[in-house]
Every structure is written in structure tokens, then in C-alpha cells.
Amino acid sequence: MKRALVTGGNGQLGTELQRHRWPEGWAVTAVDIDELDLRDPAAIAAMVASQPWAAVIAAGAYTAVDKAENDSVTAWAVNAMAPAALAAACATAGIPIVQVSTDYVFDGARDGAWEVDDPVAPLGVYGASKLGGELAVRTSGARHAIVRTAWVVSAHGSNFVKTMLRVGATTSPLRVVDDQRGSPTSAADLAAALAMIAVRLAEDPAAPTGTYHFSNAGAVTWAGFAREIFAQSAARGGPSAEVIGITTRDYPTPATRPANSLLSHRAIIRDYGIHPAPWQAALAPILDELIGTPK
Numbered sequence: 001m002k003r004a005l006v007t008g009g010n011g012q013l014g015t016e017l018q019r020h021r022w023p024e025g026w027a028v029t030a031v032d033i034d035e036l037d038l039r040d041p042a043a044i045a046a047m048v049a050s051q052p053w054a055a056v057i058a059a060g061a062y063t064a065v066d067k068a069e070n071d072s073v074t075a076w077a078v079n080a081m082a083p084a085a086l087a088a089a090c091a092t093a094g095i096p097i098v099q100v101s102t103d104y105v106f107d108g109a110r111d112g113a114w115e116v117d118d119p120v121a122p123l124g125v126y127g128a129s130k131l132g133g134e135l136a137v138r139t140s141g142a143r144h145a146i147v148r149t150a151w152v153v154s155a156h157g158s159n160f161v162k163t164m165l166r167v168g169a170t171t172s173p174l175r176v177v178d179d180q181r182g183s184p185t186s187a188a189d190l191a192a193a194l195a196m197i198a199v200r201l202a203e204d205p206a207a208p209t210g211t212y213h214f215s216n217a218g219a220v221t222w223a224g225f226a227r228e229i230f231a232q233s234a235a236r237g238g239p240s241a242e243v244i245g246i247t248t249r250d251y252p253t254p255a256t257r258p259a260n261s262l263l264s265h266r267a268i269i270r271d272y273g274i275h276p277a278p279w280q281a282a283l284a285p286i287l288d289e290l291i292g293t294p295k
């Protein structure tokens with residue numbers, strides 16, 4: 001049996017990596033802070049050395065974007081130092097690592113989809129610390145794939161879909177920013193892509209390595225995303241609210257978000273043949289799970 005080690009096991013992605021149907025002969029061990037505190041580099045080294053893992057998927061992260069602005073020490077420990085320790089241990093063990101990163105490494109200051117080798121310029125502590133993690137993995141000597149994703153949603157954990165349904169159940173209209181564009185991503189679809197990449201890296205020494213982007217296909221603003229969430233919710237008899245599009249200026253937050261964080265899929269299609277589904281289609285099973293199937 002080949003076994004993948006997954007950090008951040010209780011998060012959105014960690015949960016979906018555990019639910020994922022891995023290929024025959026594969027299993028996954030997912031750990032979260034109770035089993036492995038990512039602020040503890042010695043514990044990370046010991047965990048990687050404790051078993052003959054076939055691969056590591058680093059899904060654990062400090063994802064509270066606004067809170068990170070005032071907690072940069074923890075954000076850098078979890079998002080940069082932990083990947084450094086994980087990747088160093090993977091290099092020692094001779095196993096591949098799949099590192100998950102973010103659209104927030106880009107400044108979002110131009111139109112079009114970001115390519116994997118476009119210049120990075122994070123606007124906040126979260127994005128900067130995740131970029132630190134990327135650089136550490138890239139220079140670790142471990143065979144790796146760094147997979148940037150964006151706007152991750154699922155039926156569990158904390159995310160934009162659940163926030164909209166919760167707030168929309170009691171409040172309408174809702175004011176949502178309409179000048180930040182990106183690509184929503186189903187944690188389940190992301191898990192399937194990452195599992196495929198991890199298996200290929202573990203089983204094929206010639207498998208492609210480097211930096212990739214995975215999100216669901218299509219572009220939308222947060223306000224447009226909220227409207228589709230409520231349309232699909234209403235079709236299932238769930239909460240619905242009117243959405244008023246506002247500007248970023250009218251919704252001040254501690255951390256600045258990129259105006260355009262659309263990710264190009266060119267590299268992941270070319271190297272792994274992964275063709276992401278449209279984001280609206282990926283949203284449907286999440287609402288099926290949260291509310292029920294359409295009436």
C-alpha cells in the first residue's frame with residue numbers, strides 16, 4: 001500500500017483529500033494540528049521520517065487573510081517555515097511534495113489570466129507568507145509540484161458559499177464587492193487534481209514538476225459568485241438574497257485583495273491533461289450537500 005501524508009487534514013481541502021477515491025493500492029493519512037503542529041519544524045521532520053510515505057500533500061495553512069495582517073509571525077511560521085521543513089524532509093526521504101499555494105501571490109493589477117511564470121507581488125501578509133512557502137519548496141531539492149488555487153469552497157469549513165448562505169438567510173440585500181475577479185474552486189475538484197499529480201510524481205520519476213494553477217473554469221466577481229450561489233440555493237428551496245454590487249473602496253478590509261486573480265490553466269493542461277470544470281457546475285454538488293438536490 002502506498003500512503004500519502006496530508007497536512008491540514010481538517011480543512012476544506014484536507015477533508016476532500018480524505019473523501020477522494022484514491023487509485024487502487026493508495027491510501028491517505030491526514031493530520032491536523034492535534035497530530036502535527038505546523039509551527040514545530042522538528043515535529044514536521046519526525047512525521048515525514050516516521051513512515052515510508054509515498055508523497056506529501058501540504059494542504060495545511062494559515063488562511064485567515066485579514067487576521068494575518070496582525071499575526072505575521074504565525075502566518076510566516078505556518079505558510080513559509082512549515083513548507084520549508086516539510087520539503088527538506090521530503091528531499092531527505094527522496095519523496096515528492098505537492099505544495100498548495102494561492103492566487104494572492106499576484107497583485108492582480110492587470111487583466112487576463114495569470115500564467116505560472118508571471119511576476120508575483122503579494123499585496124498582504126497571507127500572500128507574502130504563501131510565496132515564502134513556494135520559494136522554500138522550489139529550492140529544497142525535493143521533487144515537487146506547487147499548485148496555486150483560488151477562492152476555494154466546499155460544504156465544510158469556512159468559506160464564501162457558507163458565509164453567503166448564513167448571512168443571506170436573515171439579511172437582504174447583501175452588499176458584495178463587484179470589482180474583484182477570480183475563479184472559484186471546488187475543494188473536491190482541487191483534491192482530485194492534487195491526488196492525480198501526487199500519484200504521478202510518486203509512481204513516475206519522469207513526471208513533470210514545477211508550478212501549476214488549478215481553479216474551476218470561468219471568471220466572476222465576488223458579487224456575481226454570490227448571485228449564482230443564491231440562484232442555485234433558491235432552486236433547492238434554500239436561502240436567497242438580493243446582491244448589490246459595490247466597490248472594494250466601499251468594503252474596507254485589513255488586507256488588500258487582488259483586483260484580478262484569474263489563473264491560467266495552460267500548464268496543468270499541458271503537463272497533466274487536467275481540464276477544470278466550469279465553476280457553476282462545480283458549485284452544484286456543494287449546494288446539493290448543504291441544502292439538497294433541486295426541487
Ligand SMILES: NC(=O)C1=CN([C@@H]2O[C@H](COP(=O)(O)OP(=O)(O)OC[C@H]3O[C@@H](n4cnc5c(N)ncnc54)[C@H](OP(=O)(O)O)[C@@H]3O)[C@@H](O)[C@H]2O)C=CC1
Binds near residue numbers: 010012033100
Ligand atoms: N481557502 C481558500 O480560498 C484558498 C486556499 N488556498 C490554499 O489551499 C490550501 C487549503 O486551503 P483550505 O483547505 O481552504 O484551508 P482551511 O483553512 O480550510 O484548512 C487549513 C487547515 O490547516 C490547519 N492549520 C492551521 N494552522 C495550523 C498549524 N499550526 N498546525 C497544523 N495545522 C494548522 C487549519 O486548522 P484551523 O482551522 O484549526 O486553523 C485547517 O484545518 C492552503 O494551503 C491554502 O493556503 C489557496 C487559495 C484559496
Ligand SMILES: Cc1cn([C@H]2C[C@H](O)[C@@H](COP(=O)(O)OP(=O)(O)O[C@H]3O[C@@H](C)C(=O)[C@@H](O)[C@H]3O)O2)c(=O)[nH]c1=O
Binds near residue numbers: 064104222
Ligand atoms: C462576507 C462578505 C465579503 N465580501 C468580500 C470581501 C472579499 O473581498 C470577498 C471574499 O471574502 P472572503 O473573506 O471569503 O475572501 P478571502 O478570505 O479573501 O478569500 C481568500 O482566501 C484565501 C485563503 C485565498 O487564498 C484566496 O484565494 C481567497 O479565497 O468578498 C463582501 O463584499 N461582502 C460580504 O458580505
Ligand SMILES: [Mg+2]
Binds near residue numbers: 063
Ligand atoms: Mg476567508
